[in-house]
Amino acid sequence: MAAPTLRRCCGRAAGLWGGLRRVHQQARQTGRAKGLLAEQCERGLFQEVFPAQSAEEQLPELLAPGRPPLTAYCGFDPTADSLHVGHLLAVMALLHFQRAGHHVIAVVGGATARLGDPSGRAKAREQLAAERVEAHAQGLRAGLRRLFDNHRQLFWAGGGPLGRAALLDNAAWLGPQPLLDFACGAGxxxxxGALLSRQGCQARLRSAEGMSLAEFLYPALQAYDFLHLHRHHGCRVQLGGADQMGNIMSGYELVTRVTGEDVFGITVPLITSTTGDKLGKTAGNAVWLNRDKTSPFELYQFFVRQQDNIVERYLKLFTFLPLEEINHIMEMHAKEPEKWGPQKRLAAEVTKLVHGREGLESAKRCTKALYYSSVEALEAMSDQELQELFRQASFAELMLEPGMNVLDLCRKANAIPSGPSGYQKITDGGVSINGIRETNPETVLVVGQHILKNGVSLLRIGKKNYYIIKWLQL
Known part of the structure; x- marks a missing residue:
């Protein structure tokens, strides 16, 4: 198919949404269950489908309840060792396919990450060594496995069979592929003309840096992924972010030319910051899904801080809550906006999916300890949670000596200057222990008050300087 035809088909995607709205209206009027496409159109998760005409004619029926399962896949390049919130909508799309009884494949791009996706980039990515890519791939596989496991254990209550989920790495089939065989076959x-006509490719070719052959080959290798998965796993749907439409078009072109069978692509929206930048590693604003990079508390707070004008959309995109329940949550919010009900529910649902029940409880403990000065929450926190919550805090291990007082603690922790100025820092009210202000430097430390049951003291100097004290041999 020539490039102009591809662009025309892509431009007609709006017609598909008219068809999906009709499907949704018919389902509502007749009482029939909504199909996957109609439901996700209503939620706003599926942004564009390609090719528009055949998708409108075939996909609603192929994905209707009761039909044989299809197989869909989405690729994730290991350019870092963790997924981030920007990837989460693509994972949600896979999970919604799985919930509808279809089979899904998450592909870690252990081969394609070596080249680097040029989509939406003004200059080439840093080339990664094979060892680094493999280390990153292990992190992505662990993160994807955790998301699928948490969904199955915590969010799937039944109502039909859950589709199969597979986790693959494209290095398994692209790595052994001889160059000449690939060039003579898929190439x-x-x-x-189709590859060169893409807007991103045109912009890079006109730039001072230009585009390397490795980058130019990226869409071809991703297209081969689709062909391989279609041949070996019966895959007919590729999912990806809205910036992946060009790569999806290449996959569609290759599969249909080689097999003559109809396949489809579906994109999901890109998540952006308040300034409109795409969330991710490149922009430096990634909210990671691995705990060692972004704690459950930090993930929870990211979603709690979402403004009213975005929270309803995020509830539809990032959660499995029924639309009727989301409408009720928003109605209650209109009556009691000071409670931040939608934001808290959104944060709880996402944190539980990413980090499990314990991760959500950890986020809540940290929230109570930091924002509500809850001694009970502090006492229940592990060393890991304390270090996650107070990442910039100094950490010290001390022995409790008889008669040790507030001034001794502050000096041993190197939290105040020596001499009169440190003494005055306490008397002026600049020191608190476990959320309680201490203004008498001579106050003797008391176990159960200054030293919590978990053998920890949280010392704060001023408003933002924290010190975590771990007491030894209490």
Whole structure:
């Protein structure tokens, strides 16, 4: 298919949404269950489908309840060792396919990450060594496995069979692929005009840096992923972010040219910051899904801080809550906006999916300890939670000596200057222990008050300087 035809088909995607709205209205009027496409159109998760005409004609029926399962896949390049919130909508799309009884494949791009996706980039990515890519791939596989496991254990109550989920790495089939075999096979079916016509490719070719052959080959390798998965796993749907439409079009072109069978692509929205920047590693604003990079508390707070004008949309995109329940949550919010009900529910649902029940409880403990000065929450916190919550805090291990007082603690922790100025810092009210202000430097430390049951003291100097004290041999 020539590039102009591809662009025309892509531009007609709006017609598909009209068809999906009709499907949704018919389902509502007749009482029939909504299909996957109609439901996700209503939620706003599926943004564009390609090719528009055949998708409108075939996909609603293929994905209707009661039909044989299809297989869908989405790729995740290991350019870092963790997924981030920007990836989460693509994972949600896979999970919604799985919940509808379809089979899903998450592909870690252990091969394609070596080249780097040029989509939406003004300059080439840093090339990664094979060892680094493999280390990153292990992190992504662990994160994806955790998301699928948490969904199955915590969010799937039944109502039909849950589709199969597989986790693959494209290095398994692209790594052994001889260059000449690839060039003569898949390379012979892809057309230069289509690849060169893409807006991103045009912009890079006109730039001072230009585009390397490695980057130019990226869409071809991703297209081969679709062909391989179609041949070996019966995959007919590729999912990806809205910036992946060009790569999806290449996959569609290759599969249809080689097999003559209809396949489809579906994109999901890009999540952006308040300034409109795409959330991710490149922009430096990633909210990671691995705990060692972004704690459950930090993830929870990211969603709690979402403003009213975005929270309803995020409830539809990032949670499995029924639309009727989301409407009720928003109605209650209109009556009691000071409670931040939608934001708290959103944060709880996402944190539980990413980190499990214990991760959500950890986020809540940290929230109570930091924002509500809850001694009970502090006492229940592990060393890991304390260090996650107070990442910039100094950590000290001390022995409790008889008669040790507030001034001794502050000096041993190197939290105040020596001499009169440190003494005055306490008397002026600049020191608190476990959320309680101490203004008498001579106050003797008391176990159960200054030293919590978990053998920890949280010392704060001023408003933002924290010190975590771990007491030894209490």
């Amino acid at each position: 012979g079916r892809l057309r230069m």
